[in-house]
Amino acid sequence: MAETIGSTEKIVNLFSSFIMELNNVHSTEEVFSALIRIMRKTVNVNWMAILDAERKPIKIYPNSSELNIGRFSELIEWALDNKTHSFYPVGEEIVGFLPMIKGGDVLGIILIGLSQEPRVEEIDALRVFSFLSSTVSENVRLLEEVVEKNRLVEETMKYLHSILDTFPEMVIVVSQEGEIVYMNRRFVEEGDVEGLKDEALKIARQVIETKVRRVGEYEKEGQYYSIVAEPLQYQNTYQAVTTIMNVTSTKELERLKQLDRMKTEFVANISHELRTPLAAIKAYSETVLDSLKELDENTLKDFMETIYRESMHLENLLDELLDFSRMERKALKLERRDVDLVEVVKDAVDSMREYAKSNGVKLEVVLPEGSLKANVDPSRMRQVLLNLISNGIKYSKKDEGESYVKVVLKDEGEKVQIIVEDNGIGIPEDKLDKIFEKFYRVDSSLTYEISGTGLGLAIVKEIVELHGGRIWVESEEGKGSKFYVEIPLKVE
Amino acid sequence: MLSIDKMIDRIEELPSPDFVVQKIISVASDPHASAQELADAIMMDASLSSKVLKLANSAYYGIPRRISVLSEAIMILGFKTVRNLAMSVFTYSSLFSSNGTEAINRKSLWRHFVYVAVGSETLGEILGYPVKEELFINGLLHDIGKVALDVISPRMMRAISSITSAKNRTFLEAEKLLEIPPHTSIGAKLVERWGLPDVIVQTVEGHHSPEMFLDSINAEVVAIVHVADVVANMMFPGDSLSYGKPNLSHDALNLLVLRPKTLIRFMDRFKVKVKKADEFLEM
Structure with missing residues (x-):
């Protein structure tokens, strides 16, 4: 009441x-x-x-x-x-x-x-x-x-977040002020790579500025990342949705595929290389055997010399193959001795004179006065020189002006420098870092225009590095190449 | 020219609310009063009670069933509405029984009273003002000063009349031009003398300048009547002898948080309401 x-x-x-x-x-x-x-x-x-x-x-x-x-x-x-x-x-x-x-x-x-x-x-x-x-x-x-609306919005947000979190890519959103306003879980977990965030931010800022999609790459410690940033208009400002993906496995696969292709090419190549001298030896020795009685001494000598030259060539090829297999098994060893490098260089150059002449290439050598003692493996050093010089001759410009290969030995105090310079066809810039890789040939084809196994420079590099030295090249396509070998003088 | 004090003295010439009306006002504002007490007060004047019942059953209220007993009317329409009806009857009779000039058309002026009363109540309804009946009586009496002026000084009324209609001016502008004491002050003195509540005194005084009473507890009432008056003068020019462009107070709009959209809605509803108010015009 x-x-x-x-x-x-x-x-x-x-x-x-x-x-x-x-x-x-x-x-x-x-x-x-x-x-x-x-x-x-x-x-x-x-x-x-x-x-x-x-x-x-x-x-x-x-x-x-x-x-x-x-x-x-x-x-x-x-x-x-x-x-x-x-x-x-x-x-x-x-x-x-x-x-x-x-x-x-x-x-x-x-x-x-x-x-x-x-x-x-x-x-x-x-x-x-x-x-x-x-x-x-x-x-x-x-x-x-x-x-209720907020709850719905939150739920939707959560849903979208969980979707974004399952992406195999790292996703970040960068605001107009250049701040990261969103990152998915993948980025939180895997994005902590030195320099990666800065690179992504750099690309994102460019996108915000230009309002155009941009793509970039980043590499750190053998890991490769592709970065794609897209402009996004949001509340009258521009943001950049930036996707980062670790593409290392893709890159690795690509590399292995290429290696496989190169090996196949190598097998075809080396068979061809081995067959050429073998065919000559076979043909000449057959002729000699069939017509032993009819051949005069001069012709016979000529034939036998060819057979001998071709066997030498064959031997060289096999040596190269053996070296390569040693190299692969890490079994390539140096037999160091105290030698006079001036003598080694002079000897190697002399042995190439005939080859140079027959290819119309002028072979020059510049040596320091007196002797230059070094503790190296003389036969391996000779191998390096022969390889570089023969490459210079091999890749000279045919039918064009005066070709030359110039070998310079320089005493640099603590170390020596050997420069092998030519005015040949040169090496394209994009191939410069690949020529020291095994099986690699710049022409990289089965045209056999120029003979070679594609192993030479890889072996040369290995020998130089076993000596504690380094090898590099300066080259301009169509103008010529300049190979530098640097060996520390380790006189005992 | 008469001074305001001398004018006030002559207000005596106007009829003042009789005993019955006074009793009705006091019962309607007594919190302990019952419907029967108010009905008893009205029934003291037989003609008043029949007029109140007639208004209660008018199209303006549109009650779905007929009311034949005053106490029922009071329950259904509320104490204050019935008081308003009684007050309307009194104001009507005092307006038409007093002496005056023909400078101002009494019928038109009465229509203005009723329309501003209806308009104030309607605006209060739209703004969500809880006691809209209070707005009705305030709107009804806001221009009572004009009646007083007509009785006290027909000469001045004639002067104002000639200026407003011929030169398309508002009543207020004409007063200023002629340096006549304003109808707002005269009206305020009058209702004060009648013993009506403060809120009515302030509305009568401030209905052209609601900023005067912004700090008063009656600020909203004054502001609502002000807006209703301006709208009525625009929609029915000349009814209160006011022409031209009336000034709408920004302070009032701000106080009521009255946006253009709401104002338009009010005007639409106002047009509908005045059409139903015919029975108030002829009593």
Whole structure:
């Protein structure tokens, strides 16, 4: 039973408890429960019904009661249309119609059945309570909506994140200010490679500046990364979605495939190389055997010399192959002796004179005065020189001006430098770093224009490095090449 | 030219609310009052009660069932609305029974009273002002000063009338031009003398300059009546002898957070409401 109001103090108490209850509500349901409680404290309530904007009951007091709302529909519409709070005598009861309105929009209506006529102050209190509760319930509803929306947004975000996290690529997003604003898990886990982030940021900044897709590469300790950055317009700024992928395995596979191809070429190549002298030896010895009696001494000598030369050539090829197989097995050993390098160079150059002459190449040599003692493997050093000189002759420009190969031996104090220079066909720039690789030939084809196994320079490099030295080349395509060999003087 | 004090003294010549009206006002604002008490007060004047019942059943309220008993009207429409009806009847009769010139058309002026009352209530409804009935009575009485001026000094009224209609000026501009004490101050003194609540005194005083009462607890009421008055004067020029372009107070708009969209919605609803208010015009 509600007490009659009757004093300001009581009204203040009612308002205080209602406001306190509203402070703790989290749902519209709770708002209306609080409203029903406060209404019952204010007046003698027989029943209450709260209808939503579609006139559907959303809360009824007492819970069990079955109310016939339909009989009030005309009055409900009138009260909502006029946005008027009014009380109708209906039989023994007074029924109150309290529209819930916010900003001119109808949120619903509160129906209240009273056992006696409310007084002015009671009507005023009921009106204010219904005003307050419609405002609060609308706010709570909006809050619920916002919370639900946020939850949905968060869930969607989480979903997208987990998708991005499964990418095999590392993904980062770089803001216009050049800051990383997003990174997927792959980047967090694998992106900590020295310099990689800086390279990615550099490319991303270029993309933000130019608004054009960019691609880059980065290499660190044998790991290769491809970097792709795409511009992204976001809230009037440009960002760069940057994808980083470790492509090392792809690169490695590519390298192995190439090696395989080179080996196949090598086999074909070396068979050809071996067959050429062998065919000559076979043909000449057959002729000698068949026509032994008819051959005069000079012709026979000529034939035998060819056979001998070709066997020598064959031997060289086999030696090269053996060296290579030793090299592969790390079994190439040096037999160091104290020798005079001047003699070694002079000897090697002399032995190539005939070959140079027959190819129309002028062979020059520049030696230091006196002797130059070094602790090296003389036959291996000779091998290096022969190889470089024969390459110079082999790759000279045919039918064109005066070709030369110039060998220079220089005393550099702690070390010696051997330079083999030619004015031959040269080496294309993009092939410079590959010529010392095994099986590699610049022409890299099966045309056999120039004989060779493709192993020579790889073996030369190995020998030089076994001596603790280094080898490099300067070359210009069409102008000639200049090979440098540097060997430390290790005189004991 | 009369000074404002001398003018106020002559306000006595205007009819003041009789005992019945005074009783109605006091009962309607008594928190402990019951519907029956208010009904009893109105029934002291038989012609008043029938007029109140007629208005309660008018198209303006559009109650779906007919009300034949005053206490029922009070329950359904509320104490304050019924008080407003009583006050309307009184204002109507005092407007048409008092002496005055033909400089101002009483019928038009009454229409302005009713329209601003309806407009204020409608605007309050749209803005979500909880006690919209209070707005009705404030709107109804806001220009009571013009009636007073007409009674006190028909000569001045004629002067104002000739300026506003001929030169397309507002009533306020004409007053300033002629250096006549403003109808707002005269009206305020009048309703004060009648013993009406402070809120009505402030509305009458400030309905052209709501910034005067921004700090008052009645600031919203004054501002709402101000906006309704300006809109009524624009839509029905000349009803209150005001022509030209009335000045809409920015302070009022800011206080009410009244955006152009809301203002347009108000004007649409206002047009519908005034069409239903015919029964208020002819009592």
